[in-house]
Amino acid sequence: MKSVFAALLILSLAICGSAMAATPQNPQPGKPVQDAPGPSPDRTTVVSVSVDGTDSLGARLSTRLKERFNQSSLFRLNTDEEKDNPELRLLLNTAPEFPSRPSVGSVYGVCWVFSHGKGYLGYLLAREVGTVNADDLDTLVDKLVERTDGIAAKYGNLWK
Numbered sequence: 001m002k003s004v005f006a007a008l009l010i011l012s013l014a015i016c017g018s019a020m021a022a023t024p025q026n027p028q029p030g031k032p033v034q035d036a037p038g039p040s041p042d043r044t045t046v047v048s049v050s051v052d053g054t055d056s057l058g059a060r061l062s063t064r065l066k067e068r069f070n071q072s073s074l075f076r077l078n079t080d081e082e083k084d085n086p087e088l089r090l091l092l093n094t095a096p097e098f099p100s101r102p103s104v105g106s107v108y109g110v111c112w113v114f115s116h117g118k119g120y121l122g123y124l125l126a127r128e129v130g131t132v133n134a135d136d137l138d139t140l141v142d143k144l145v146e147r148t149d150g151i152a153a154k155y156g157n158l159w160k
Helices: 002-022 056-071 134-154
Strands: 045-051 076-078 088-096 106-115 124-134
Touching: 002 124, 045 056, 045 134, 056 076, 056 088, 056 106, 056 134, 076 134, 106 134, 124 134
Parallel strands: 045 076, 045 088
Antiparallel strands: 088 106, 106 124
């Protein structure tokens, strides 16, 4: 019984010691470590959003998508369309759900396309269609950004 207890004690001390060695130490004791996330060069995906639609809800959807990509450290919004860089293109198409009542809702279609550069044929990676109203707009933006991150992680070898 004593040997089992001694073995468990030694094992727990070894685990605690290795966990303490694995935790990052502050290089300067008086200075706090910065907590803000920065852009990760190996995980940043260049994204462009192309919009085709005439309804105001679809315009708000595209604007919020661009804002969210611009705020995220995982994405870099492509502002220079002339550069020949590989990118993940979001092709967004929107239309009023009911043409006689355009403010009720909107139908949307999103295609995620990998493009190796200008003049290259794009590769369809994923697609989604659905409806959205003004109350669910932020939820849809979160969902689309999450899905974009998943697609960028899944097909990350295309950017290398």
